[in-house]
Amino acid sequence: MIDLKNITDTHCHLQHERFSEDLDSVLINIEEKMAFVIVSGANILWNREAIKISSKSKNIYSTIGLHPIDAAKLSKKEFDNELKYIEDNSDLIVGIGEIGLDWHWEKDETMREIQKERFILFLKLAKKLDIPVVIHSWDAESEVLNILESEKMKKVVMHCFSGDLSELSRALNLGFYISVSTVILRSKGTRKIARDCPLDKMLLETDAPYLWLNGKRNVPWNTEVAAEKIAQIRKITTAQVLEATLKNAKRVFGI
Numbered sequence: 001m002i003d004l005k006n007i008t009d010t011h012c013h014l015q016h017e018r019f020s021e022d023l024d025s026v027l028i029n030i031e032e033k034m035a036f037v038i039v040s041g042a043n044i045l046w047n048r049e050a051i052k053i054s055s056k057s058k059n060i061y062s063t064i065g066l067h068p069i070d071a072a073k074l075s076k077k078e079f080d081n082e083l084k085y086i087e088d089n090s091d092l093i094v095g096i097g098e099i100g101l102d103w104h105w106e107k108d109e110t111m112r113e114i115q116k117e118r119f120i121l122f123l124k125l126a127k128k129l130d131i132p133v134v135i136h137s138w139d140a141e142s143e144v145l146n147i148l149e150s151e152k153m154k155k156v157v158m159h160c161f162s163g164d165l166s167e168l169s170r171a172l173n174l175g176f177y178i179s180v181s182t183v184i185l186r187s188k189g190t191r192k193i194a195r196d197c198p199l200d201k202m203l204l205e206t207d208a209p210y211l212w213l214n215g216k217r218n219v220p221w222n223t224e225v226a227a228e229k230i231a232q233i234r235k236i237t238t239a240q241v242l243e244a245t246l247k248n249a250k251r252v253f254g255i
């Protein structure tokens with residue numbers, strides 16, 4: 001028997017324009033069906049909207065941060081202002097994210113250096129506030145892990161993790177949480193991660209509205225479908241996956 005109230009989505013973007021028309025009914029659905037959802041910021045506007053949405057509903061929380069491409073594009077002053085905004089609003093959020101490195105979209109060395117510098121500033125703030133970080137990493141997994149290790153980060157969520165199995169074991173050895181997204185329905189790599197990641201380090205996410213099938217809009221409760229797939233791979237029940245991931249999400253985000 002599946003208890004719907006154990007369904008979580010630890011990373012989605014309900015502030016995306018694809019939710020603007022029916023956000024209220026999406027929020028009602030979440031309240032009826034799910035344990036809780038974490039809305040993630042990624043740019044200046046989305047950070048404010050993440051806080052706004054999470055303040056509307058008792059089972060929605062938020063993390064705020066800057067996607068590495070957005071972080072590197074800001075002037076030093078704009079970036080510092082956003083860091084201050086995060087610090088000033090830290091009692092309203094459950095973590096800093098998404099932050100990280102994106103070397104898929106950024107090939108320029110100078111811009112990559114700026115991404116790294118600003119990533120480290122976010123990490124230092126998270127340590128000061130003692131809250132977790134939610135990591136975006138694309139084609140930069142080993143560099144991201146190097147930085148997280150040298151900054152001695154403890155509370156880390158690897159969002160939409162797409163590293164290989166040796167990077168997975170490195171992240172696990174550092175005590176990090178691995179977030180498995182609905183991409184598991186079409187990615188062999190993600191299925192391997194779901195097979196090898198210990199259940200007590202696994203989280204579920206949609207990255208909604210992204211990462212659903214045929215370009216259709218993803219919704220937070222689709223993590224149930226990811227949980228079914230994980231259960232099938234590990235030969236356990238969906239209820240066990242939902243229970244474990246709920247427990248993990250509460251532990252790492254202090255909910």
Ligand SMILES: [Zn+2]
Pocket residue numbers: 011012013040098207
């Ligand atoms: Zn995201």
